[in-house]
Amino acid sequence: MKLDDNFRQIMEVIPDAALVVDRRGHIVFANRLLHEMFGYPPEALCGCSLERLVPPESHSRHDAAVAGFFAQMRHRPMGRGLQFRGLRADGETFPVAIMLSQAHLDGEDHAMAFVRDHTHQQAAEDRIRHELEQQRAMALTDPLTGLGNRRAFDLELNEELRELRNQGRQFAIGFIDLDDFKQVNDRFGHELGDRVLRELAQLIREACRSTDLVARIGGDEFATLHPNASQEDALQVLERVRLQFLEHLHDKDWPVTVSMGVCACDDPGTEYHQEAILAAADQAMYEAKQRGKNQIRLARLETRRAANA
Structure with a gap:
């Protein structure tokens, strides 16, 4: 599938890692930030299954989320947020926040995913949770x-x-x-x-x-x-x-x-x-x-x- 050059340029200058997937769950485009986030060289992910970016134990949940998004695309408000664990090229997993939006490209429905690395946020949340548990124990x-x-x-x-x-x-x-x-x-x-x-x-x-x-x-x-x-x-x-x-x-x-x-x-x-x-x-x-x-x-x-x- 050939994407419009203007679309590609926009996706490359946005501040988030982003990708586009078709109904089969195949990646038709991923910007530079997404490749860097997951540890892949440029263009390496295009044509790959989205499952490459998800740990095996999360495949079924992830597949269900993608299928559910396409099934309800016409009735779903823009910008649905999800929490998953991502899988880097070196096998490391890390927490990610995903915002899904619909896109009609080349006559077909696609999903655009904007991905943020929540490692630091997760660490901060874990630290706060630990401090609260300590305070409760002290009390x-x-x-x-x-x-x-x-x-x-x-x-x-x-x-x-x-x-x-x-x-x-x-x-x-x-x-x-x-x-x-x-x-x-x-x-x-x-x-x-x-x-x-x-x-x-x-x-x-x-x-x-x-x-x-x-x-x-x-x-x-x-x-x-x-x-x-x-x-x-x-x-x-x-x-x-x-x-x-x-x-x-x-x-x-x-x-x-x-x-x-x-x-x-x-x-x-x-x-x-x-x-x-x-x-x-x-x-x-x-x-x-x-x-x-x-x-x-x-x-x-x-x-x-x-x-x-």
Whole structure:
């Protein structure tokens, strides 16, 4: 197919890489910028299938886009944008933005594609996305221990309540509080107090399952969330924490132990409320303190049947 010289000249001076394809998906013209973008010498792409510029895994999607463009050409507004990955001559793939427009050349319908390399834009978007993910993680992380914070715990607890209602999946939570922690700060200073918190955080994390969430929810208070676990399961985990902490303290002059409360939610037909669950676990923990510290107490949770149970 012979294109008008004026058309060729216009396509060569525009600031975008551009090409023209026929209904069969064959390239009938590609300007210098497009050849340079994809790493081909001048005129090398003319007569080639458009698939040469697309990774094999994208061929079907790309073919469907071209066929769809020609099928609806008369009813489609000018300048439809698409996002694809391009394939350079050396095998490198890169993100491209494509703007399609119709052209009637030499008595036949063609598609004109204006192509922009989005490598830098994609990198900028990835960088922004990574920064946002980091900010979100920081917003959910306790900076001293690296555990989740109160907000992270509340979000996960709300999700477990939803799973219990919808899927019948039981769970349990634990509250852990350091006994006599103020004495550590008063006698040894806040630097050692921070060390105690970090080491207890590590012990709790190691004692819990990989699916459990461990969070620091207050100054010397920690919480654990145990998905798909019974009260007995959580009790075993927390007893392991208690015993390992005692062993950890064996050669240290730290006047601390841990008191804990456990609360289980295991009935999909019961109307559980997040505030009530937290209050019950907290109350059980304080009962442990009142009964001599260094122990675990089970929560008594006041509940009622859900209306649709």
